[in-house]
Amino acid sequence: MxxxxxxxxxxxxxxxxxxxxxxxxxxxxxxxxxxxxxxxxxxxxxxxxxxxxxxxxxxxxxxxxxxxxxxxxxxxxxxxxxxxxxxxxxxxxxxxxxxxxxxxxxxxxxxxxxxxxxxxxxxxxxxxxxxAGRQRFNAVSNTLxxxxxxxxxxxxxxxxxxxxxxxxxxxxxxxxxxxxxxxxxxxxxxxxxxKDDSRLGVKESLLTGWRYVWQRPGLVETIVLGGLINVLYAAVRLVLPYNVNHLYGGDSARYSYLLMILAVGGILGGLRLTLDHRPPKRQQNYADLILAAVALLVAGVWANYWVLLAVSGVFGFCYSCFEIRAITITQDLTAPEFLGRMFGILFLAIDAFQPVGSFVFGFVTDWLANGTLIVIGLLLLMGLGLINRWYQRLIG
Structure with a gap:
C-alpha cells in the first residue's frame, strides 16, 4: 500500500x-x-x-x-x-x-x-x-x-x-x-x-549501511559536524556551572538562568526555521556554527555574567538551527531504506564522543576556568575549517 x-x-x-x-x-x-x-x-x-x-x-x-x-x-x-x-x-x-x-x-x-x-x-x-514540510516539522518538533x-x-x-x-x-x-x-x-x-530486496543479516546490513554513508560526502560531513558540535556543547555545559560557582558568587539561580536562556535560544532557533521556507543548505550550518564560535570567544575574553548570559542564548540559538537543519538534510539526502542506519551512525557519533569530551574538558575547565570558552571557540573554528576543506577536496 x-x-x-x-x-x-x-x-x-x-x-x-x-x-x-x-x-x-x-x-x-x-x-x-x-x-x-x-x-x-x-x-x-x-x-x-x-x-x-x-x-x-x-x-x-x-x-x-x-x-x-x-x-x-x-x-x-x-x-x-x-x-x-x-x-x-x-x-x-x-x-x-x-x-x-x-x-x-x-x-x-x-x-x-x-x-x-x-x-x-x-x-x-x-x-x-x-x-516541503520537513524542515518546518523538524523545527516545530525541536522547539517543543x-x-x-x-x-x-x-x-x-x-x-x-x-x-x-x-x-x-x-x-x-x-x-x-x-x-x-x-x-x-x-x-x-x-x-x-x-522492499524488493531480501532482509539482510546484521553484519551485512551494518557494512552496507556504512558503505552507503561513506560514499556520500554530504552525509559524512553532517555526521562529523554533529559529533564536533555535540562534544563542544557538552563542554560548554560544564563551563557554565563552574563559572557560576567560581566567578559569580555560587548563586544557583544564576545557573538556572543560564540554562533557561540556553533553552530559550534553542526555541528561537526552532521558530526561525519554522518560518524559513527555503530548502536547508550546508553553508547555512557553517554560518551558524561560526557565529556560535565567535560568541564563545567573546565570552571567554570578557568574563562578565551578563555577557555569558547573552552568549548562552546565542549558542543555544545556533546549536538548535544546526541540529534541525542537519536532521532535515540527512532525511533529504538518504534513501528511505537506509534512514535507520544513517540515524544510527549519526547518534553513534554524538553519543560515543560526548562522554570523552566531557571527561577531557572537565580537567581543562579546572585549569583554564573561563578561558576554556576561548579553547572551545577556537576548536570549533578550526574544526569547521578542516571539515569544509576536506569536503571541498572530496567533491572537487
Missing part, C-alpha cells in the same frame, strides 16, 4: 515532546533525591556511565533493526517497554531507602528504548511528511523539546516545594508520559514500504 505523506502529523509531533517532558522531569527528581539520600553524586555518575554504554551499543545496532522491520512497531514497542520499566521499577523502589538496583535497571531499559525509538521516529518522518527542557525543572521544582511526590511519584509520572506517547504513536497511520 502506498504511503500517504502530509505537510504535518500531530501525533508524530506530540509523542517526542510528551516523553521528553516526562524523562526530563524524572531526571530532575532522580538527581535531587539521589544526592539527598546519599550525600554525593557517585551513584548518579555510575548511572550515567552505564547509560552511556547502553546507548553506544544501542546506536550501533538500532539502524539495522529500523531498516529491516516495521518502524511504527519498533517505536511503539520501545515506548511500551519504557512504560513497563517505569511502573515495575516504581513498585520495586523503596523511596525511603534508595538503592542502585532499580535505578540502574530502569536506566538500561529507558536507554534501550531511546536507542531504538528515536532513530525509528526520525526515519518515519520522510515517509509521513512531504519534502526545548520547551519541555524549560518546563520540566519548573514543574519539578514546584512539586518538590509542595512535597507532593517522592522518587516513586516521579517514576510514575515518567511512566505516564511514555504511556501517552505510546498512544500517540499507536494512532499514526503508517504502512511499511514494500
Amino acid at each position: 502506498e504511503q500517504t505523506t502530509k505537510a504535518f502529523n500531530l501525533p508524530l509531533l506530540l509523542a517526542p515532546f510528551v516523553s521528553r517532558l516526562g524523562s526530563t522531569l524524572y531526571l530532575f527528581g532522580l538527581n535531587w533525591f539521589v544526592v539527598q539520600a546519599t550525600g554525593n553524586a557517585a551513584l548518579l555518575g555510575i548511572i550515567q556511565a552505564i547509560g552511556g554504554v547502553v546507548l553506544f551499543f544501542g546506536d550501533l545496532l538500532c539502524g539495522v533493526v529500523v531498516d529491516n522491520f516495521n518502524r511504527k512497531r519498533i517505536v511503539v514497542s520501545a515506548e511500551l517497554l519504557s512504560v513497563i520499566g517505569c511502573l515495575a521499577c516504581a513498585w520495586w523502589l523503596d523511596p525511603q531507602h534508595i538503592t542502585a538496583g532499580p535505578l540502574i535497571t530502569l536506566t538500561v531499559i529507558l536507554d534501550v528504548g531511546l536507542a531504538f525509538s528515536l532513530p525509528a521516529a526520525k526515519a518515519m518522518i520522510p515517509e509521513l511528511i512531504t519534502l 523539546i526545548d520547551l519541555a527542557d524549560i518546563c520540566a525543572p519548573l514543574i519539578g521544582g514546584a512539586l518538590l516545594a509542595m512535597h507532593w511526590l517522592d522518587l516513586r511519584g516521579f517514576l510514575v509520572l515518567n511512566g505516564s508520559s511514555f504511556l501517552l506517547s505510546f498512544l500517540f504513536y499507536l494512532s499514526i497511520h503508517y504502512h511499511q514500504p514494500v
Whole structure:
C-alpha cells in the first residue's frame, strides 16, 4: 500500500515532546533525591556511565533493526517497554531507602528504548511528511523539546516545594508520559514500504549501511559536524556551572538562568526555521556554527555574567538551527531504506564522543576556568575549517 505523506502529523509531533517532558522531569527528581539520600553524586555518575554504554551499543545496532522491520512497531514497542520499566521499577523502589538496583535497571531499559525509538521516529518522518514540510516539522518538533527542557525543572521544582511526590511519584509520572506517547504513536497511520530486496543479516546490513554513508560526502560531513558540535556543547555545559560557582558568587539561580536562556535560544532557533521556507543548505550550518564560535570567544575574553548570559542564548540559538537543519538534510539526502542506519551512525557519533569530551574538558575547565570558552571557540573554528576543506577536496 502506498504511503500517504502530509505537510504535518500531530501525533508524530506530540509523542517526542510528551516523553521528553516526562524523562526530563524524572531526571530532575532522580538527581535531587539521589544526592539527598546519599550525600554525593557517585551513584548518579555510575548511572550515567552505564547509560552511556547502553546507548553506544544501542546506536550501533538500532539502524539495522529500523531498516529491516516495521518502524511504527519498533517505536511503539520501545515506548511500551519504557512504560513497563517505569511502573515495575516504581513498585520495586523503596523511596525511603534508595538503592542502585532499580535505578540502574530502569536506566538500561529507558536507554534501550531511546536507542531504538528515536532513530525509528526520525526515519518515519520522510515517509509521513512531504519534502516541503520537513524542515518546518523538524523545527516545530525541536522547539517543543526545548520547551519541555524549560518546563520540566519548573514543574519539578514546584512539586518538590509542595512535597507532593517522592522518587516513586516521579517514576510514575515518567511512566505516564511514555504511556501517552505510546498512544500517540499507536494512532499514526503508517504502512511499511514494500522492499524488493531480501532482509539482510546484521553484519551485512551494518557494512552496507556504512558503505552507503561513506560514499556520500554530504552525509559524512553532517555526521562529523554533529559529533564536533555535540562534544563542544557538552563542554560548554560544564563551563557554565563552574563559572557560576567560581566567578559569580555560587548563586544557583544564576545557573538556572543560564540554562533557561540556553533553552530559550534553542526555541528561537526552532521558530526561525519554522518560518524559513527555503530548502536547508550546508553553508547555512557553517554560518551558524561560526557565529556560535565567535560568541564563545567573546565570552571567554570578557568574563562578565551578563555577557555569558547573552552568549548562552546565542549558542543555544545556533546549536538548535544546526541540529534541525542537519536532521532535515540527512532525511533529504538518504534513501528511505537506509534512514535507520544513517540515524544510527549519526547518534553513534554524538553519543560515543560526548562522554570523552566531557571527561577531557572537565580537567581543562579546572585549569583554564573561563578561558576554556576561548579553547572551545577556537576548536570549533578550526574544526569547521578542516571539515569544509576536506569536503571541498572530496567533491572537487
